[in-house]
Amino acid sequence: MGKSIDPGIFKTYDIRGVYPNELNEEVAYEIGKGFAIFAKTSPLMVGYDTRVSYPVLRDALVRGITDQGMDVVDIGLSSTSCFYYSLAESGLGGGIMITASHNSKEFNGFKPMLQDATPLTKEQLLELKKIVLEEEFSVALEKGKIIQKDTSDEYVQMVKKSTKEKLKPLKVVMDAGNGMAGLYIEKIFSDTDLKVIPIFTELDGEFPNHETNPKLPENRAKLVEKIISEKADLGFMFDGDADRMCVLDREGNLVDYSLVMALLAEHLVKNSIQKKVIIEVRTSKIVRNWVEKAGGEVEVTECWTIPIKLKMKSDLEVVFGGETSGHYMFRETHESDDGIFGTMIFLEALSAKEESIDEIIRNFKEKYHVLEERNFEVANKEVSNEILEKLEKKYVAEGGEILKIDGLSVIFPNWSFNLRQSQSEPVIRLNLEADSEKLFKEKSGEIIDFLEGE
Numbered sequence: 469m470g471k472s473i474d475p476g477i478f479k480t481y482d483i484r485g486v487y488p489n490e491l492n493e494e495v496a497y498e499i500g501k502g503f504a505i506f507a508k509t510s511p512l513m514v515g516y517d518t519r520v521s522y523p524v525l526r527d528a529l530v531r532g533i534t535d536q537g538m539d540v541v542d543i544g545l546s547s548t549s550c551f552y553y554s555l556a557e558s559g560l561g562g563g564i565m566i567t568a569s570h571n572s573k574e575f576n577g578f579k580p581m582l583q584d585a586t587p588l589t590k591e592q593l594l595e596l597k598k599i600v601l602e603e604e605f606s607v608a609l610e611k612g613k614i615i616q617k618d619t620s621d622e623y624v625q626m627v628k629k630s631t632k633e634k635l636k637p638l639k640v641v642m643d644a645g646n647g648m649a650g651l652y653i654e655k656i657f658s659d660t661d662l663k664v665i666p667i668f669t670e671l672d673g674e675f676p677n678h679e680t681n682p683k684l685p686e687n688r689a690k691l692v693e694k695i696i697s698e699k700a701d702l703g704f705m706f707d708g709d710a711d712r713m714c715v716l717d718r719e720g721n722l723v724d725y726s727l728v729m730a731l732l733a734e735h736l737v738k739n740s741i742q743k744k745v746i747i748e749v750r751t752s753k754i755v756r757n758w759v760e761k762a763g764g765e766v767e768v769t770e771c772w773t774i775p776i777k778l779k780m781k782s783d784l785e786v787v788f789g790g791e792t793s794g795h796y797m798f799r800e801t802h803e804s805d806d807g808i809f810g811t812m813i814f815l816e817a818l819s820a821k822e823e824s825i826d827e828i829i830r831n832f833k834e835k836y837h838v839l840e841e842r843n844f845e846v847a848n849k850e851v852s853n854e855i856l857e858k859l860e861k862k863y864v865a866e867g868g869e870i871l872k873i874d875g876l877s878v879i880f881p882n883w884s885f886n887l888r889q890s891q892s893e894p895v896i897r898l899n900l901e902a903d904s905e906k907l908f909k910e911k912s913g914e915i916i917d918f919l920e921g922e
Contacts, residue, residue, distance in 0.1 A: 500532020509561030
C-alpha cells in the first residue's frame with residue numbers, strides 16, 4: 469500500500485504544508501523514519517516552535533526516529549536560531565526543527581539539518597524526499613530512547629556575551645508576535661542600558677495579535693502604535709521562529725533591510741579578522757560601499773538563506789551573510805540566521821556610531837533610492853524567460869553590465885535592477901535602485917511600464 473503523502477510539501481530547502489491536510493501524524497512519522505535513515509547517526513536533535521500542531525507532529529516525528537533505533541535529544545520549545553546553535557554546539561550529527569517560520573498559523577513544517585547545523589542542499593532534500601515517499605523500513609528490534617535537554621540558558625548566555633561595547637540607552641519596543649522570541653527577549657536585554665518595552669511575548673500558536681510575517685505592513689500595525697505612543701527610538705519585530713527580524717524607526721517606518729545589513733556588516737568587518745561579507749542580488753550597493761570603506765570585500769550570491777549559509781561554512785574568510793528579507797547570519801551562531809542575535813549586534817553597531825539612527829536613515833534616503841520589491845504576474849516560466857531576454861538585449865545595447873547569478877541583474881554606474889522568477893509563485897520580482905530621485909522615477913517607471921505591458 470502506497471504512502472498518502474503530498475510530494476508538494478517538499479519545498480526547495482525545507483518541508484512545509486497545512487496541518488492536518490498536508491502535514492499530519494502519518495506524514496510526520498514517515499519523515500522521522502526517513503530522516504533517521506538519511507542521517508545515519510544517533511542521537512538526533514528535535515526542537516519545535518509554539519504552533520498548536522506541534523505536539524502531534526513532534527510525537528509522530530520522534531516515534532519515527534526512535535522506531536529506527538535512533539535516540540532523540542528533545543530540546544523542547546525553541547526558536548529556530550536557538551535550535552541551530554544548540555545542534556552545532558552539541559556535536560550531534562543532525563536534527564529537525566518543527567516550524568513554519570513566518571507562515572500563518574494553519575501551517576507547520578520541518579527544517580532538517582546535519583552536523584554543525586548545516587542545512588540540506590537541494591540535492592540532499594531530494595534524496596530525503598525519495599526515501600520518505602518511496603522506501604519502506606521495518607521497526608528496529610530495539611527502539612531508540614528520548615533524552616530531554618533544555619539548552620536555552622546556553623543560547624541566552626551566548627547572545628548576552630556577544631556585545632563588546634556598552635549599548636546606547638535607547639528606548640526600544642520589541643514585538644515577539646506571540647512567537648518564539650518571547651522566550652528570550654527579557655532574559656537577554658533586561659540587564660543592558662536599553663529601555664526595552666516587550667509586547668506579545670506570551671507563547672501562543674494561535675497568534676492572536678497578528679500573524680508573524682514582518683514583511684506585511686498590517687502585521688506591524690500594533691508595533692507602530694506602540695512605538696509612537698511610547699515615543700520610542702526604534703522598534704524590532706521577529707517572525708514566528710525568531711530567525712528573522714526587521715527594524716522600525718521612531719515614526720514606525722520600516723528601516724530598509726539593506727541599511728540594517730550595512731550597519732551589521734561594517735561593524736563586524738571593523739571588529740573581526742575576517743573581512744568578507746556575502747550578500748544576495750537584491751541588496752542595495754550601500755552594503756558594498758560601507759564594507760569596502762571598512763576594508764572588507766563583498767561577494768554576491770543568489771537569493772535565499774541556504775546558499776549564503778553553505779558559502780559561509782565553506783569559506784572561513786566570511787564574517788557575515790545577509791538577505792534582504794531580514795535573515796542575517798553570523799559566525800558566532802554557526803553561520804545561522806538569528807533575529808535576536810542580529811538585534812543585539814545591530815544595537816551594538818549603532819552604539820559605536822557618532823550619528824544617531826535618525827541621521828543614518830536620513831543620509832541613506834538622500835543617497836540611495838530603493839524600490840520596495842514589486843511582483844508582476846506571469847503566465848509561466850517561458851514567458852518569464854522571454855521578458856528577461858528582451859530586457860537583457862535592450863540594456864546590453866545601452867551599455868549595462870549583465871549578471872545572471874539569480875535571474876537578470878543589470879548594472880549601470882548610477883542605477884541597477886534585478887528581475888527574477890519566484891520559485892514558489894507565478895510571478896517575477898523586481899528590485900531597483902538609483903543614485904537620485906529623478907533617475908529612480910525615470911528608470912522604475914520605464915521598467916514597470918514594460919512589465920505591465922507584457
